[in-house]
Amino acid sequence: MVLYIIIGVIVAVLYGLYVQVVQKKNKVKEAFASIDVQLKKRYDLMPNILTMANQFMEHEKELILEVAKIRTKAMSMKSQFDNMHEKVKVENELQSKMGQLMVSMENYPQLKSNETMVQAMQTFAEVEEHIAAARRFYNAAILDLNNAVEIFPSSIIASSMGITTLPFFEISDEKEKERLDVTNYIRTNN
Amino acid sequence: MASKEDISTYIKEFKPFYQQEIYPLLASFEEERLSKKQTKDMLTKILTVCVIICVGSIVYFLVCKKMLIEPNNVILIFTFLSLFCLIPVCIFLTKLCKDFEIKVKEAVLNKYLSFFGHFSWSMQPKMTKEDIKESKLFPHFETIKTDDNFTGSFKGHRMFISEMELSRTETRYTNNGTRTEKVIIFEGVMVKIALNKKFSSQTIVLDREFSVAQLASQKLTGGGLDFLTKDLFYDFNKLHEVKLEDPDFCKKYIVYSEDQVEARFILTTAFIERFKLLRKAFVFGEDEKRIMENKLVNQYMSSGIKASFLNNVVTIAIPTITQRDLFLIGSLDKRMTDSEQINEFFKEFIAILSIVDILNLDSKTGL
Numbered sequence: 001m002v003l004y005i006i007i008g009v010i011v012a013v014l015y016g017l018y019v020q021v022v023q024k025k026n027k028v029k030e031a032f033a034s035i036d037v038q039l040k041k042r043y044d045l046m047p048n049i050l051t052m053a054n055q056f057m058e059h060e061k062e063l064i065l066e067v068a069k070i071r072t073k074a075m076s077m078k079s080q081f082d083n084m085h086e087k088v089k090v091e092n093e094l095q096s097k098m099g100q101l102m103v104s105m106e107n108y109p110q111l112k113s114n115e116t117m118v119q120a121m122q123t124f125a126e127v128e129e130h131i132a133a134a135r136r137f138y139n140a141a142i143l144d145l146n147n148a149v150e151i152f153p154s155s156i157i158a159s160s161m162g163i164t165t166l167p168f169f170e171i172s173d174e175k176e177k178e179r180l181d182v183t184n185y186i187r188t189n190n
Numbered sequence: 191m192a193s194k195e196d197i198s199t200y201i202k203e204f205k206p207f208y209q210q211e212i213y214p215l216l217a218s219f220e221e222e223r224l225s226k227k228q229t230k231d232m233l234t235k236i237l238t239v240c241v242i243i244c245v246g247s248i249v250y251f252l253v254c255k256k257m258l259i260e261p262n263n264v265i266l267i268f269t270f271l272s273l274f275c276l277i278p279v280c281i282f283l284t285k286l287c288k289d290f291e292i293k294v295k296e297a298v299l300n301k302y303l304s305f306f307g308h309f310s311w312s313m314q315p316k317m318t319k320e321d322i323k324e325s326k327l328f329p330h331f332e333t334i335k336t337d338d339n340f341t342g343s344f345k346g347h348r349m350f351i352s353e354m355e356l357s358r359t360e361t362r363y364t365n366n367g368t369r370t371e372k373v374i375i376f377e378g379v380m381v382k383i384a385l386n387k388k389f390s391s392q393t394i395v396l397d398r399e400f401s402v403a404q405l406a407s408q409k410l411t412g413g414g415l416d417f418l419t420k421d422l423f424y425d426f427n428k429l430h431e432v433k434l435e436d437p438d439f440c441k442k443y444i445v446y447s448e449d450q451v452e453a454r455f456i457l458t459t460a461f462i463e464r465f466k467l468l469r470k471a472f473v474f475g476e477d478e479k480r481i482m483e484n485k486l487v488n489q490y491m492s493s494g495i496k497a498s499f500l501n502n503v504v505t506i507a508i509p510t511i512t513q514r515d516l517f518l519i520g521s522l523d524k525r526m527t528d529s530e531q532i533n534e535f536f537k538e539f540i541a542i543l544s545i546v547d548i549l550n551l552d553s554k555t556g557l
Contacts, residue, residue: 130451
């Protein structure tokens, strides 16, 4: 009788660990998908901004074209764990070019004061914040999963299911990691 | 009105405004205060005598019973008279103080608040029971008692400020049977601020101290131990824990949300840093002295601020550490133009307004 109880408890504990590992794995998938949802919002918003920018910003045609190209490339890339680094690189490039475009808008007061443009830019800024939030969610989910994979006893369950640690969402471009020298920026604008 | 909607401007410009506009108004009530104070003192003396007679009579009757002596009828009559007078005197005394306070506030406060631009005062509650239940900060309460309520806007943010007490009755099981008693769930200030960020789901920031017990109750027994952790919110299934990056913040607070992404959209790393400063900013007047003397350190450390984000509005519950009446003007015991009373009110109000600055709510890059 006691033996059955002990076996029952062990089975219950193992089942509990199994459920936890599966839940953490699914949470990572959910978090990854949530990044995609936010990225889609960004892609959907960009044509409006680019169309309006194209009408007013005569000297930035090249930049606008570049942004459009990168957007198309980013949209065509499927979101998978395997190509995550590539996708992140492209998204960061897109973000950087959009940032340059926003800065260039300062030279076009007509565009800056356009109400539709102002609203679109505010919405874009909110979408960027949501993307950042989604990335934080993803990293939190990855941390949970990696802890479960590496720490005993859930590591046994994870390895038996073939679940391994996954990389965090981090900046892959070394240039972006460099310290920003603001003085050069100010000198250029002056 | 102050020249600029700014805390430092308020502090700089308040004194001349007070001297010109508020001081004469308060001074006009001094005569009435003195007369009412005399009445209060007389009633307090009567009350003291009644209590002494009642207590003395109880002792007398107990002694008579023990010594099997017949109690004196005169003393019996005095005892009944005292008991008869006790409750009405108490009620009249409380009413005397409260009525005077309300009278002064009605005459002075809206003028006082005109300094801050767009605020008004009222005894009518601006936050209903449903508002508070919807925020899920205190789901299990029965009674709401509000004192001072302010409505207005600061730096473009619409604000409702309410000094309130939330309580419920609980049945306690003792050796002598059951006993019903009133338990105070919350005593302090509830502030509701409209935000410049849009969000559709609900996110709650709670004290970790209470929430661990709630969580254990839910996870282990499906709510079976709720009688131990009565502050459990009822819609637990829709709210999931959000694990944030800041270890100091996570030690003190626990976050639940309907949407993990939106929770992090609201609680950015910068916002979390500023939220941690809120508890330090809300030490109301006298409490600060006592905390400095180490008398209330434990209570201070454990009484966290709670916040609920829903429908583009944040509701923040700030408990007072000692059970003091905040925003007090018109006390019968202090001179009407007593500077301490005025300063306390000013500091308390400024502390509430500074939430907008501390949390950087008026900046697009803030919350």
